[in-house]
Amino acid sequence: DAGVTQSPTHLIKTRGQQVTLRCSPKSGHDTVSWYQQALGQGPQFIFQYYEEEERQRGNFPDRFSGHQFPNYSSELNVNALLLGDSALYLCASSLLVVLRAGELFFGEGSRLTVL
Amino acid sequence: GQQVMQIPQYQHVQEGEDFTTYCNSSTTLSNIQWYKQRPGGHPVFLIQLVKSGEVKKQKRLTFQFGEAKKNSSLHITATQTTDVGTYFCAGRKIIQGAQKLVFGQGTRLTINP
Structure with missing residues (x-):
């Protein structure tokens, strides 16, 4: 039973570029949440997807957008990259019916460096 | 009001010593979760x-x-080197009408063997 998988694991971009990160949730899960974790900080909630729609959003600008596909996998897109976007991007999956009470299963993350 | 504060930020102990991290919210939490992140x-x-x-x-x-x-608090008795990592609390609270999970900044535990 595969857990949450994310790709790529590491990538380097320059300011102004765009990036797409991918996530496949744990088998049987239908909800994907994305988090940004800066060095030495806790994960910050970006947004959550369920049934291919953005259901909740944290305090992130519109440069951050996402998508969920019919197979529940998800993408995180960041446009016009800034140096401050350098971070570990974590995908977490769960079942919506237990989301309000249940745990999050995190992937290994995608480490983005913006130069 | 959205934050969940966690202290201390860092803690270094000798193996065998106890360790405690504390988590505090200004508003009531529906529940709280704890996570461990290894280096x-x-x-x-x-x-x-x-x-x-x-x-x-x-x-x-x-x-x-x-x-x-x-x-909330997490206490580890008689730490072992396998306890090394960052411990996060995550409180579930109502923000702007929606229930959200808010992570603390974490406490990084290092251990001297």
């Missing part, structure tokens, strides 16, 4: 507390949820 790894769920005053134990780890459901 270079991803957060892994440890436990969830739901009830006021709840105490749960996992071997050497003791988790408490305050009576007012605004604070």
